[in-house]
Amino acid sequence: MFFSYIKFAWRNFKKNKVYTFINIIGLVIGMVCSILISLWIADEWNYDRFHVNRQNIYRILVDTESANSVTKSSTTPNTLGPVLAANYNDITAMTRYVGGFSGWLIRYEDKSFTNDRWAAADPAFFQIFSFPFIVGNPATALQDQQSVVITDKMAQKYFGDNTALGKVIKKDNSDLYVTGVIHIPENSHIQFDYLFPIENMRRWFYQDLESWDVGIFRTYIQVRAGFPGAEVEKKIASIIPEHNPQMKAQLSLQPLIDIHLRTTFPDQCNYQQGNITYVYILSLVALCVLLVACINFMNLSTSRSSIRVKEIGVRKAIGARRWELIGQLLGESVMYALISMILAILIIKLILPVFTTFIGKNLEFLSFSNFKMLFWLTALTFVVGIFAGSYPAFVLSSFTPINTLKAGLVHNVPSHARIRNILVVIQFFTASVFIIGSLVFYQQLYYMQHTDKGYDKDNIVYFYGYGKYMTDYNSAREALLQNPNIESISKAFPPFYPGEEESSDIMWPGKNIDKEFVIYHKIVDFDYLQTFGISMTAGRFFNSEMSTDLDNYVLNETAIKEMGLQEPLGKTITYKGRTGQIIGVMKDFHHTSFHSAISPFIFEMYNGPCYICVKMKPDNILQTLAFIEGKWLEFVPDRPFSYMFFKDAVDNYYHNEQRSMVFARGFTGLAIFISCLGLLGLCSFMVEQRSKEIGIRKVLGASVPGLFYLLSRDFISWVVLANLLAWPVAWYAMHHWLQNFAYRITLNLWLFILAGIITVFIALAMIGLQVLRAAMANPVESLRYE
Amino acid sequence: MIKLVDVEKYYANKFIKTWVLRNINLTIHEGDFVSIMGPSGAGKSTLLHIIGMLDDMSGGEYYFMDEPVHKLNEKKRTAFHQQYIGFVFQAYHLIDELTVYENLETPLLYKKVKTAERKSMIADMLDRFNIVAKKDLFPNQLSGGQQQLVAVARALIINPKIILADEPTGNLNSKQGLEIMEMLKQLNKEGTTIIQVTHDENKAAFGNRIIHLADGYVEKEEQHG
Structure with missing residues (x-):
């Protein structure tokens, strides 16, 4: 049975090449987009999650209240960490950290380098954070003041393939002994090339490590496993004024895994800070593109029902049960999804290098050892296949066989016009929101880059x-x-x-x-x-x-x-x-x-x-x-x-915006493209269905422009409706987004109208040709049957 | 085998009922070859479809092998189809994407017949209808008569108790039509009950009973040889 379905589906694919192509292209685009975005999101989401103790690690934030503002900062008084660790049993380990800066001269034998990024931390650093050690012992690596832990990249650069452990590098005139080589994953908010014990900061940076007045370090604590961070926070919140009455500051704890995406102030961490808003926006975009592609599939499939009904009717007449038909139709759409997925994977494999260079991230995609990803891709295939196929399957299988077998007349088929119109509205709603979104995005970005900032940045x-x-x-x-x-x-x-x-x-x-x-x-x-x-x-x-x-x-x-x-x-x-x-x-x-x-x-x-x-x-x-x-x-x-x-x-201030802008622009284009494919399918169906009506009207003297108006009127009104629905949603979303900026554009009505005009124009272009062809056809052709 | 009691069928459109069938009382015995005749719109096809359980009736009782069909759910009715009823249509209705062999195979697949048994049943049928050489062709590569032959073979392959044929020769030339009618006659002799709808007096005469419909009523019934 199964093979007979596959064989049948395959012949069907080959027989209707254009239709198959349109359907698959839509799904492929949807899949490629959503997979690429998912890779990006997964990468953002997984920041700092490789640390074994991630659930119990917190960074201490300082909220300074002053007359003009409340400032949040992650730099803490130098001595805060040790005092906390000494006085609270729930805190099992503490490390201060500063780093990520380059410019210090480091020499090894006759080579010298200045662009490696230094960092300093307490010895417990490697107890709290689980950066993988390639050589060396995490427990003792920072014990000696003259020790230094370097990254694998730096080891390669300095020592080539020779062993790094025990080698001596020079910072000014001080010797540092390499006690460990670690690997720092790209999605870590802590990034450096070499790390030395914090004690050195006294002589190299003139830091008073016992000071309550000066603060250059970030302080990380590890609390007892399972102990709620909120409890600790309550206990330590007002410790600063106790020691330094001058400073009106409160402490709060930020979970390690929130640092990358949920830090709301400029962190000065010397790495590309993320933003949870963009993760949400892009998740939504990925979902929408996929949804639009699925809707497209539904539309095209149901609009072809006039061709399929005869077969379905025959199958019913010779004994197919309804669920068998549903199974067959769903199977076909899963097969579509599977073919699309394979193509999507190939395409992603091809464009991933470009994509990763572009977004400046190293994303991994589908190595065969990665079962988790294989699982997700398979799951995605089935979800898309079943979701996209569900509506056509239920519609087609629900026809009473006898209605479908009467000489294969199209107008006997229930058209399910209402649902398909709703689908068109959803598609154009999405397209319109996307268009408005990227226009606003673009305007704001343009505004930020081209408004006089009061200084010159060029050359x-x-x-x-x-x-x-x-x-x-x-x-x-x-x-x-x-x-x-x-x-x-x-x-x-x-x-x-x-x-x-x-x-x-x-x-x-x-x-x-x-x-x-x-x-x-x-x-x-x-x-x-x-x-x-x-x-x-x-x-x-x-x-x-x-x-x-x-x-x-x-x-x-x-x-x-x-x-x-x-x-x-x-x-x-x-x-x-x-x-x-x-x-x-x-x-x-x-x-x-x-x-x-x-x-x-x-x-x-x-x-x-x-x-x-x-x-x-x-x-x-x-x-x-x-x-x-x-x-x-x-x-x-x-x-x-x-x-x-x-x-x-x-x-670089606008790195996040710029990157999201390109995403948004690309995906807007694709969403529009897919919507067009859907409209194309629908329109050809409508023309087919109404060919007799068109013929009669022509015989009765209707003009071509009149017919054009008659036939496109419905579609255009649906597209307009979609726009009207999209406006408040887009307004709300973009208004919300603009709150991120202290200096921002105002939302103009013309922007919304422009989006409307664009979609209507695109819709007209898509349906125009087919409608014209139908309107200009010889009426005798369509009336011959009767 | 089939008993219809006061069967009626109408289409309700707002406040107007359009009657298609009224007061149909009919008994068909095993081994009958019934022809249903009547002018266009008399309700012939609808009656056939109701008997074939492809269409619902609006009222009345229908007993198929003493089972009250009017009380059965869709699942049960599908089971009846699969077991007892074969259809032949005027427009053949073979599945275009499947070969002759596969068209014959499809009902057996739905009936979940085992592979080996399936193969021998199809081989028998190809043999019996003399279309072995055509088994790998697609319907559009066959003439109308050949397509209808395949359609009859497909109806027969599940070994039905009854074959329902809706103007089986309507799209064929007279020679091909005659062949199909001979084929049906032969099947009837071998024990299959046949009900056909036809316009054509000559074709109707192949049956042993002719039922004349007009305006949804049974007008008269003739008995033949």
Whole structure:
């Protein structure tokens, strides 16, 4: 029986090549999209889940309340971790961690590197986190102050195929002994190349590890297995003010597995933070594309019922039971799904490398050892097959045989028009929501990238100023400026967001001292304004002629506004114990992404080592870069030159949006495409069904445009209805999404109307040809039967 | 074997009932060869379909081998089909995508006949109808008469007690039509009950009873040889 069904289905496929092709293409696209998105989602979702103790690991967050805001942060006072671990039995282990930064010079024999990312942590780090060790013992790897644990990538780079264990690498003049080689999976929010014991931070970073005032570390704790984190949180919530009454801060616990997707503040973790909203949006998109593809299948299959009914009727007349027919029809659609799945897998195999490069993630797909994935793909095949086949199967098998056998007349077949119309509405509803969604997406992204941010981001490279840049900045600067293609050079620390120090240690006349005021701090020099093309609203910027400017401050507009200073120029303020005058007010610029509002900023000059930002002329960038590199070899002979483009760093603020944008655009296109296929099928069915009516109307004198109107009217009204339904949904969703941004576009009605016009136009284009053909056909053809 | 008591059939359309069959009382015995005649719209086909359980009746009682069909559910009726009833249609209604062999096989598959037995039954039938050479052809490769031959063979393969034929020769030329009628006559002699619907007096004469329908009533019945 089974084989006879397969044979039959196969002949049917071959006999109706176009129909089969349309059906399969729709399913394939649906599957490819949803599988690709699922791979991405699974990857995002699995962040940090490889740690054995993941359920019991928490990161400590600090909520600082101040007059102007509540700031959430993951950096904790340096000594918080040890104090917690010593005083609470429920906390079984604790580690502080800082890292992910590069720039330190590491030497091995005669080789030197600066672009490896360092990290520091307490010895319990490898007890809490289960990064797989390739060699070395996790329990003892960080015990000795001179030990260092490196990643497999770094081991390969430094030592090649030689054993890494016990090798000595040099940080400045200190020796570090490799005690372990680990592998860090890509989906870990902790990313570094080498990790050394935290004690070293005293000498290399001048950190007071017992301080309650300073905090550069993240603190992770592991609680007793099965012990509720909320309990611990309650106990430790207000521990900071107990030790440091100056600081109005509350502690909270963030589960490890929430860090990647549910951290709502910019984490400064030096890895690409995720966003649960995009996981939800894309899950929904994947589901919708699949749904649209299934609906497409249903529509096409039922619209072909006129062809199938005779066969079904005969089968009933010669003894088929209804469930056997349902089984046969479902079997066929599962077979469709299976063929589609095989094609989808092949396509994914082909495009995965492009896809992964594009989204910047390494996704694994279907190795045969991966039974879980095989299982899911098989399950997906059956779900799609059965779901897509269900409606046609039940419809076709429900026909009374006798109605289907009367000389195979089409108009005797129940048309189930209502359900098919609903399906069309669902398809176009989805398409319309997608279109509106991506238009809004695109508008917001365009707005963020093209609105004047108040500074110039193009043609600026930055690097950390070592060597002569540190010892004799002015002559190094002069040497660079000799090149006419270099417009301006400035120091900045940090060069861009994040990294700014935030402090509430600021005083000004008239400050309400009961309320904390948090201000961001940036180190600049004279040419900062010129280099970044920022302007002043009042007063003047730092000037090299004025030696006293080292003591003065410049604030931004937001700071002046939030501090409530009426005539700021000349006012004396005290920042971190140093008193100086406000000499100017800088025009606000968007120091970070449009997600956040502009914060108050204080700028000061500084003579020490800093990032060097070089603004170049747009022409001959490569030569200019070569020139800068040549100078670097001269000024900093012991370090390789490494630089970044400022624009890349800034654009990275919108990494998530940009990536989602491309997803959204692609899938919108595909959803529309699949909907079109469905409409095509439906329309040909309708034309077939109404060919007699068309013939009669023509004989009675109907014109071609009149017929066209008559035939397309229904479809277009369904598409319009779908749009009307889609508008509120899309409005709600996009309004919600836009709340993510402090600076955002307003939703325009014309956007919705545009989506409507697009869908109607597409629908007209799809049905136009067939309807025209029917309207123009010779009526004798269709009436001959009667 | 078949007993119809006051069978009626109508289509209800809003407030108007359109009557197709009324007061049909009919008894058909095993071994009968019944021809149903009548003008277009007399209800011939509907009566045949009701007897064949392909269509529901609106009222009355129908006993098939003493079972009250009007009280049976769909499952039971399908079981009756499979066991006792073979159909032959005017338009042959072979399944286009299946070969002659497979068309003959399909009813047996639905009846869950074992493979070996199935093969010998099909082989017998091909032999008996002299279509062994055609077994791998598709219906559209056969002439109308040959297709109807296959359709009769398909109806017979489940070894039915009764064959219902709805204008079996309506689409055939006279020579082919005659062959099919001879075939049915032969089957009847071998013991199969046959009910056919026809327009054609000559074809009707192959039966031993002719029932004339008009406007949904049984007008008269003739007995033949």
